[in-house]
Structure formats: C-alpha cells, structure tokens
Amino acid sequence: MSGLPALRRAGRRTNLALLLLLMGAFGTGWLAFAAAAPVPAELVTTAHGLLGLGIIALAPWKATIVRRARTWRPMSLLLAVAIIACLAGGFALVFVGPAGVAGLTAVQLHVGGALIALPLLVVHLVRHRRRQGFRRRDISRRALLRTGAFAAATGTGYLLLEGVGRWTGSAAAGRAPTGSHQIAPSEVPATIWLLDRVPLLDPTTHHVDVAGRPFAIIDLAALAEPVDVRLDCTSGWYAEETWTATRLDRLLPATELRAAASIEVVSATGYTRLFAPSDAGILWLATATGGQPLRPGRGAPVRLVAPGRRGFWWVKWVSAVHLSGTPYWAQSPFPLQ
Ligand SMILES: Nc1nc2c(c(=O)[nH]1)N[C@H]1C(S)=C(S)[C@@H](COP(=O)(O)O)O[C@H]1N2
Ligand SMILES: [Mo]
Secondary structure (H helix, E strand, C coil): CCCHHHHHCCCCCHHHHHHHHHHHHHHHHHHHHHHHHHHHHHHHHEEEEHHHHHHCCCHHHHHHHHHHCCCCCHHHHHHHHHHHHHHHHHHHHHCCCCEECCEEEEHHHHHHHHHHHHHHHHHHHHHCCCCCCCCHHHHHHHHHHHHHHHHHHHHHHHHHHHHHHHHHCHHHHCCCCCCCCCHHHHHHHCCCCCCCCCCCCCCCCCCCCCCCEEEEEEHHHHCCCCEEEEEEEECCEEEEEEEEEEHHHHHEEEEEEEECCEEEECHHHHCCCEEEEHHCCCCCCEEECCCEEECHHCCCCEECCCCCCHHHHHCCCCCEEEECCCCCCCCCCCCCC
C-alpha cells in the first residue's frame, strides 16, 4: 500500500487535514445536539457525516505515517482506538438505530469515544508539535485542487452510503433531519441527560410554583388540552405523542412576563432551563401523555413539553416556573446534571 505514489506523500499535510477534520467533527457534533429545526439540523448533521467520512478517507495516508514511526506509544494507539470506536458508534447510529449492544447505546459509544479521544489528542499534538502545523504553501493552487478533489470524493462516498442505506432498507432511510429514528410512544425510554435522579413526587400534594402562585396537579389537569408534539432526544430517537398540557402563557401573568428577562423552569431535582419570555406561547406543562398520567421516569406528575426543542429542554418533575431577571442565553448550552 505504502508503495502507491499517492500514499508516499503522506506526512505533515495529512496530519494537518486530520486535525482540522477532527476539530470540525467535534464542533458539528455539539451543534447537532443543539439543532432541532429541520434545515439547520439537516445541514449540521450532513456536515458532521461528511467530516467523519473525511477522517476515514484519510486513514490510508495516516496508516502510512504510523507505519513509518519508529515507536508506537500506547497513548497514541488508545487515541486510534477511541476514534475508531467513535466512528463505529456513529455508523451504528445511522444504519442500525439508537439501540445498543452490551448495555452501551450507539450514541454513548459515539460521544464516549469522542470525549476519551479529546485529551489523548491534546497530548498527542503536544508530543508531535515539531515539524507539524500550517505552512504558507498549504494554500497553493495545487494544494487547494487536491483538497477539492478529496472533498468531492468524500461527498460522493457520502451519497453512495446514503443510497446503499436506503436501498438495503436500513434504519438510515427513515431518520429525521436531526438524525433521530422514530420509535413508538410506548417505547420511549425514561431518559436522564447526565446524572439526574428520578424523584418520586406525590401527585395529590405536589404543587408547581408558577411566578409565586401554587398550582395543584388537578388544577393544571383541569386547564389542559391535547397537543401533538415530537420529543426528539439527542440519544438518537424521536416519538410523536399526544400530550395533555397547559400553555405557559395561560398561567403566567402577562405584565410580569413582559418585564422578565427569561422564564426559568425548575425541576424538583434542581435541573433547570431558561427560556425567552416570548416562548410562553409555545411551552406547555403536561400532566399526561397518550391519555395516561405520566410515569415517574417520564416526569410525573408534571413536566415541560417544549415543541421545536431537543429533549434536554423538556424539564421533568417541574416544581417551579419563575420569571427571572437572568437572560435566557446566560446559561450553559447543555444541562450539567
Ligand atoms: N429533570 C430532568 N429533566 C429531564 C432530563 C433529566 O435528566 N432531568 N432529561 C431530559 C432529556 S435528555 C430528555 S430526552 C427528556 C426525556 O423524556 P422522557 O424520559 O419522557 O423520555 O427529558 C428531559 N428532561
Ligand atoms: Mo435526551
């Protein structure tokens, strides 16, 4: 293989291209978690997929560099394993679906691989910083033409894989713009973002503090109406459900709402998300789904339904809805609990 003339050119530029692809894949991965609206989601997941394929396309060149090396450090081998695991998780998610093997879901393998690779990559870069990096001639006409040809080949590979995915009837065919696969409402798993715990709240005594006014669950249920909304979790699934819910603008005092910087939705567990005041017209407090009261794991007795937002915004076990002076953008883009 290393005898191929094209592969003999493997070197600094291969490493630089790989680094740029890895950084792009990492960045678009986070963006893909945040994206919900169809067009941005489609763009960002497509970019993410192309960057991932680009990494694979460079593998023969990188293998040539690795073979030339005098010693193989365990850390570098571990880095390769983490990246391969990450790629395998990504392919499994696209072509098989969100379910996993051996207690590990496709997304856990994908994100876990990336998060393990990150510090290893930093160490690897520091160790090999000499004679690497960017040079002026990397933007020569010839280099740009070569990059263009590489990008075209990767794009063709992407289209071919999409075609094969559809033609074979794999799970890839039916995925939403976010990349998620549809599951039945009855199959929705009770999902924890990171480290939260399921609290057991008594529906007969639990109250939600809405801007200082306590609401009992039966009072919220009495105001509720059916609403069809898609719950799209970043672990690779979505479900269409009919929620029984009350819109926040019917509960919040209008004048105070206009003066607020944000709506703060707080869980009994402390899990909190901030929303723009104008979102009061689209956010719902739900007490039931599919005509049945919520199960404990799914947010009983009351949870947020946030149309057009990914699952981690859908605060479960809501204990309060405050009007806050903190702007909604002044929060971590993803929950930390
Ligand atoms: N308090 C709290 N709310 C939460 C979470 C959590 O961990 N804690 N997980 C979120 C995530 S990541 C998703 S996808 C949805 C899942 O809702 P489900 O359990 O009904 O599937 O709840 C969201 N609300
Ligand atoms: Mo989620």
